[in-house]
Amino acid sequence: MSRFAQVATGVAGGAIAWTLTEYAVHRWLLHGPFGQRSERGGLVGRIPIGGIHRNHHRDPNWSVVWGRAAGHLAMAATGAAGTRVALAIAPRLPTVLTVAAGATWSAGYSTYDIVHHHLHHRAPRTRLGVHMRQRHFRHHFAGARTNLGVTTGIWDRLFGTEADPRPVRLPAATAPWWLDALGDEFSTRAQSRHAA
Ligand SMILES: [Zn+2]
Numbered sequence: 453m454s455r456f457a458q459v460a461t462g463v464a465g466g467a468i469a470w471t472l473t474e475y476a477v478h479r480w481l482l483h484g485p486f487g488q489r490s491e492r493g494g495l496v497g498r499i500p501i502g503g504i505h506r507n508h509h510r511d512p513n514w515s516v517v518w519g520r521a522a523g524h525l526a527m528a529a530t531g532a533a534g535t536r537v538a539l540a541i542a543p544r545l546p547t548v549l550t551v552a553a554g555a556t557w558s559a560g561y562s563t564y565d566i567v568h569h570h571l572h573h574r575a576p577r578t579r580l581g582v583h584m585r586q587r588h589f590r591h592h593f594a595g596a597r598t599n600l601g602v603t604t605g606i607w608d609r610l611f612g613t614e615a616d617p618r619p620v621r622l623p624a625a626t627a628p629w630w631l632d633a634l635g636d637e638f639s640t641r642a643q644s645r646h647a648a
């Protein structure tokens with residue numbers, strides 16, 4: 453395989469692997485063992501990512517800079533370590549392809565974190581930006597078991613967890629000032645005009 457083909461395949465594989473990781477961790481860990489049950493304590497309850505995610509659901513505007521910075525570094529290290537382990541276990545793997553996949557996986561996390569921060573803290577400027585905020589706000593305010601993918605909805609559609617496009621009510625205290633940009637399905641009023 454040429455060097456270019458290795459990079460292209462590695463980047464594509466790393467991107468697919470990241471988006472699946474994002475979906476799986478959010479669905480089966482953060483809304484699984486790290487979800488409600490762990491609030492009672494125990495080993496799982498002491499792992500900070502569960503608490504960070506629960507706080508994020510209580511107040512979506514809550515954000516800790518050190519936590520985000522640590523996440524970027526930890527996930528870069530995890531990608532690098534995973535690449536080394538993969539090459540140690542399977543030395544016949546093409547090195548350039550494996551390094552490209554590991555680097556893209558880590559970059560996928562950083563992209564996710566920046567995108568997610570923007571979804572809550574910045575007004576949308578494009579139709580895609582509106583769509584992504586609508587999807588993610590449904591996860592927060594219409595059903596936490598739906599729309600578990602943040603950077604892409606592909607895995608939600610594949611696993612059947614894409615939310616229905618019903619009207620969504622947000623608590624006025626945490627609603628962003630640009631909420632109107634998401635259309636009249638998203639409101640802080642008790643009853644949407646579309647509600648039955
Ligand atoms: Zn969020």
Ligand SMILES: [Zn+2]
Nearest residue numbers: 478482483596
């Ligand atoms: Zn969540």
